[in-house]
Amino acid sequence: MDNLNNSLNPTVNEEINHLSSIDSNPKHESTSPFTEPEFQEKSDSRFKIENPKLSIQSLKAWFSGKLALKDINLEVKEKQITALIGPSGCGKTTLLRCINRMHDLTPNATADGRVILDDLNIYDKQSDPVLIRRRMGMVFQKPNPFPTMSIFDNVAAGLKLNGVKDKKLIKEIVYDSLQGAALWNEVKNDLDKPGISLSGGQQQRLCIARALAMQPEILLMDEPTSALDPIASSKIEELMTELKKHLTVIIVTHNMQQAARVSDYTAFMYLGELIEFGPTDQIFKNPKKELTERYISGKFG
Amino acid sequence: MGLTKVSSIVLDMAILAESTVTKAVTSYNDDDNSAKKQIFESSAKLRFLQDEVSELTIELIARFQPVATDLRFIKSCMELAYGFSRFGRYAYDIIMVLEILGPLEHCDKLPVMRMSKLVMEMMALGVAALRTRDNSNLGRIYEMEEMVDVLFRKNLRESSQLIRSNNYSDNRCNISTALILKYLERISDHACYIADSVKYIETGMASPRR
Ligand SMILES: Nc1ncnc2c1ncn2[C@@H]1O[C@H](COP(=O)(O)OP(=O)(O)OP(=O)(O)O)[C@@H](O)[C@H]1O
Numbered sequence: 349m350d351n352l353n354n355s356l357n358p359t360v361n362e363e364i365n366h367l368s369s370i371d372s373n374p375k376h377e378s379t380s381p382f383t384e385p386e387f388q389e390k391s392d393s394r395f396k397i398e399n400p401k402l403s404i405q406s407l408k409a410w411f412s413g414k415l416a417l418k419d420i421n422l423e424v425k426e427k428q429i430t431a432l433i434g435p436s437g438c439g440k441t442t443l444l445r446c447i448n449r450m451h452d453l454t455p456n457a458t459a460d461g462r463v464i465l466d467d468l469n470i471y472d473k474q475s476d477p478v479l480i481r482r483r484m485g486m487v488f489q490k491p492n493p494f495p496t497m498s499i500f501d502n503v504a505a506g507l508k509l510n511g512v513k514d515k516k517l518i519k520e521i522v523y524d525s526l527q528g529a530a531l532w533n534e535v536k537n538d539l540d541k542p543g544i545s546l547s548g549g550q551q552q553r554l555c556i557a558r559a560l561a562m563q564p565e566i567l568l569m570d571e572p573t574s575a576l577d578p579i580a581s582s583k584i585e586e587l588m589t590e591l592k593k594h595l596t597v598i599i600v601t602h603n604m605q606q607a608a609r610v611s612d613y614t615a616f617m618y619l620g621e622l623i624e625f626g627p628t629d630q631i632f633k634n635p636k637k638e639l640t641e642r643y644i645s646g647k648f649g
Numbered sequence: 650m651g652l653t654k655v656s657s658i659v660l661d662m663a664i665l666a667e668s669t670v671t672k673a674v675t676s677y678n679d680d681d682n683s684a685k686k687q688i689f690e691s692s693a694k695l696r697f698l699q700d701e702v703s704e705l706t707i708e709l710i711a712r713f714q715p716v717a718t719d720l721r722f723i724k725s726c727m728e729l730a731y732g733f734s735r736f737g738r739y740a741y742d743i744i745m746v747l748e749i750l751g752p753l754e755h756c757d758k759l760p761v762m763r764m765s766k767l768v769m770e771m772m773a774l775g776v777a778a779l780r781t782r783d784n785s786n787l788g789r790i791y792e793m794e795e796m797v798d799v800l801f802r803k804n805l806r807e808s809s810q811l812i813r814s815n816n817y818s819d820n821r822c823n824i825s826t827a828l829i830l831k832y833l834e835r836i837s838d839h840a841c842y843i844a845d846s847v848k849y850i851e852t853g854m855a856s857p858r859r
């Protein structure tokens with residue numbers, strides 16, 4: 349560089365400094381991106397969803413007086429997949445269980461706040477927990493088919509329990525649900541076999557079929573693939589994208605890539621708090637909170 | 650660990666790319682093409698390193714599925730490596746002009762030297778920003794790129810006038826100047842892409858297309 353500068357005609361430096369006036373063509377205003385505010389502020393303003401299917405407002409939950417969820421505010425978009433991520437014990441399962449009022453079933457567990465499903469506050473005194481649970485299916489980490497029941501009866505159980513007696517209707521719904529859960533082709537000739545005779549991945553899809561039979565509006569899935577191999581997992585993932593055509597899915601997962609692959613929105617929780625919520629793409633490419641960045645990059649603690 | 654390795658290759662490339670362009674411009678100014686072989690080798694090495702960065706980054710993605718800053722860093726490294734390999738290529742193009750059209754000792758070298766001064770500074774600023782991950786000087790690079798464009802157009806207009814009035818002493822000067830200015834103008838564009846990449850790593854924001 350230095351020897352180059354020395355070899356330059358001394359007028360060059362001066363000329364360069366007055367270059368803008370050299371160009372005889374009219375020159376439009378500077379297009380430099382740096383004329384705008386340099387870098388967008390990493391803002392604290394919460395990401396909000398318009399017309400959410402589910403709106404969680406100031407939700408707190410306790411176990412025997414110990415606070416497990418601290419003032420959660422979160423909206424869930426209809427017919428989209430929302431992933432809940434966060435380290436073990438941060439409150440993901442508790443949040444799912446608050447959403448369908450299963451939290452109430454735990455002894456000494458209490459909750460406070462509002463969870464609005466369409467326009468119904470499910471924590472209203474008048475709201476019936478049983479009706480609410482019927483509108484939301486749940487799938488658990490470990491596949492849990494009813495052990496003594498056949499494949500068919502596993503799916504039909506909820507309907508029968510709810511007083512549906514029309515055999516033809518039950519059959520129709522069971523077949524539809526098995527198809528909806530992408531299990532039909534594998535079990536259509538074995539509907540009388542016990543549910544627990546299926547493989548783990550099939551059992552999980554059976555549980556999904558069982559949930560679908562109740563025609564829920566929301567499907568809550570708590571680590572639905574953590575006990576499954578990659579092929580069975582990817583079947584469930586494919587199924588989820590299929591299911592979201594008709595219903596809203598909330599999935600808890602410890603698998604970051606799974607959250608990144610399947611979900612449209614991601615919520616990151618830590619120690620009972622919602623740290624960051626946003627479109628999945630943004631959370632994984634450019635999280636706003638350092639805590640989120642560290643968690644999803646596996647640089648925690 | 651893989652990221653550190655990629656990062657160190659990219660920084661090595663930055664230094665080599667910068668010095669290769671400097672050498673080509675100096676050779677032109679001194680009318681001395683003895684560095685041709687060395688510039689050719691540097692350019693080939695930059696190509697090779699670009700491939701290596703590309704392989705390594707793909708492997709990191711496959712093995713670690715990086716996200717957030719790590720992911721943006723990897724994307725930027727791919728682009729930076731490409732940019733630096735282009736620097737090598739244009740340096741080689743410059744020395745080839747000297748080889749084919751030279752000697753050029755009777756030519757007016759001011760237009761090229763004037764523009765090269767800007768372009769060198771842009772490269773230096775870009776490389777420094779990359780090394781320190783400091784965005785504060787990137788605006789200067791974008792400003793200088795506009796100046797380079799102005800210079801380029803001004804020179805073309807002047808050349809075209811000379812050709813029209815048919816009083817240019819030696820067309821080899823005219824052609825060599827035009828070619829090298831074009832290579833420098835390309836380098837200045839790539840210096841902006843380097844700035845874009847540094848900015849992207851830090852902010853996650855893509856720069857508007859120029
Ligand atoms: N039945 C319970 N009785 C008492 N405390 C509980 C109960 N269930 C959960 N907790 C506590 O509430 C907090 C949140 O637990 P939760 O099961 O919701 O976490 P999680 O995010 O689902 O964790 P994991 O990823 O391990 O499933 C934890 O501190 C846990 O110890």
Ligand SMILES: [Mg+2]
Nearest residue numbers: 440441442570
């Ligand atoms: Mg849990």
